[in-house]
Amino acid sequence: MSSLNRISKNVIIVGDLNVKHPNWGCTSMHHKGRLLVEWLENSDKYAIQNHGMKISLRSDTTIDLVLTTPTISLSHCGTLSYTELNNVLSTQQSGSIPHLSTLTRVNHLMEQLTQSLRHNSLSVVVYIDFLQAFDMLWHPGLILKLQHLHCPYAYLFWIVNYFQDRITTIDYQGHLSDQIVITRGAPQGSCFEPKVYIVNLFDLPQIFEYTRKVHLYVDDLALLYSPSIYLEYIKQTDEIQTRINNDMVKLEQYADNNHQPVNKNKMEFVVYH
Incomplete structure (x- = not known):
C-alpha cells in the first residue's frame, strides 16, 4: 500500500484483498484484517464496503472493500482489462478468457487434426501437463x-x-x-489466480516451431504434429519424431527457466491415423 501511495495519493483498490475483520461483516478477524484496520485508522483513507461487485470465486466477504480518499483520483489496478486491451494473452490460449472455453480449444484442435488426416496417413498429438501449475x-x-x-x-x-x-x-x-x-x-479462490497464470505463459507458444498448432487451456498444453504430404511414410515418421524431440528440448529449457516443471507422469503421446 505504501508503494501505491507513492504513485497516487488518491487510490482505489478493488481486488482479492483476503482480509477479514468484523468491520466488514466477517465472522472472524485475522492478522491482515487487523493490520489493514490499523493502517486505515492512521491514514486519510476510509473503507467503503462494496456490495455491488463480486470478484472472488471463493468468498463474499474477504474482498468487498474499496479504499479511497474523499476526493477520488482513480489509479485503477485492473490487471484483467489491461491484459485484454493490450493483447497480452496468446491467441493459442483459451482458458480464463471471455467468450472462450474448453470447447473452443477442443474444436480448434479437432479441426486441425481432421484437416491433417485428410491428406496424411497419420498425425500425432502430444498432451502435456505442468506439475502443480498454480502452486x-x-x-x-x-x-x-x-x-x-x-x-x-x-x-x-x-x-x-x-x-x-x-x-x-x-x-x-x-x-x-x-x-x-x-x-x-x-x-x-480469486479470478486473479488463473488470469495471472495464463499471462505468465503468454510466451510459451513462441518456443515451438509451428505456433499455430499449439493449443493451450490454462495449464494444459497440446501440440499437433502433421507430416509433410510430399514425403514417403517412413520419412514422415522420421520427420515427426525429429520435430517432437526438438520441441521437447525447447519445452524442457522453458520449464527450467520459468521454474515450472512438466508433469512427465501425465504426458501422453497419441498417434491418430
Whole structure:
C-alpha cells in the first residue's frame, strides 16, 4: 500500500484483498484484517464496503472493500482489462478468457487434426501437463515478464504487494502447524489466480516451431504434429519424431527457466491415423 501511495495519493483498490475483520461483516478477524484496520485508522483513507461487485470465486466477504480518499483520483489496478486491451494473452490460449472455453480449444484442435488426416496417413498429438501449475508460479519471473510487456508500474506495485508476506497454517485434526511463508504460487479462490497464470505463459507458444498448432487451456498444453504430404511414410515418421524431440528440448529449457516443471507422469503421446 505504501508503494501505491507513492504513485497516487488518491487510490482505489478493488481486488482479492483476503482480509477479514468484523468491520466488514466477517465472522472472524485475522492478522491482515487487523493490520489493514490499523493502517486505515492512521491514514486519510476510509473503507467503503462494496456490495455491488463480486470478484472472488471463493468468498463474499474477504474482498468487498474499496479504499479511497474523499476526493477520488482513480489509479485503477485492473490487471484483467489491461491484459485484454493490450493483447497480452496468446491467441493459442483459451482458458480464463471471455467468450472462450474448453470447447473452443477442443474444436480448434479437432479441426486441425481432421484437416491433417485428410491428406496424411497419420498425425500425432502430444498432451502435456505442468506439475502443480498454480502452486508453482514463480513470482520474480512473472514480474519480469510483466515489465517486458510494459505493464504500468501501478499494476506492478499492486501485484508485488499482493504476493508479499503471505503465510499459511496447516490444521490437521485440531493440531496447528507453525506459520509457513509462501514464496510461490497464485492465491487460490480469486479470478486473479488463473488470469495471472495464463499471462505468465503468454510466451510459451513462441518456443515451438509451428505456433499455430499449439493449443493451450490454462495449464494444459497440446501440440499437433502433421507430416509433410510430399514425403514417403517412413520419412514422415522420421520427420515427426525429429520435430517432437526438438520441441521437447525447447519445452524442457522453458520449464527450467520459468521454474515450472512438466508433469512427465501425465504426458501422453497419441498417434491418430
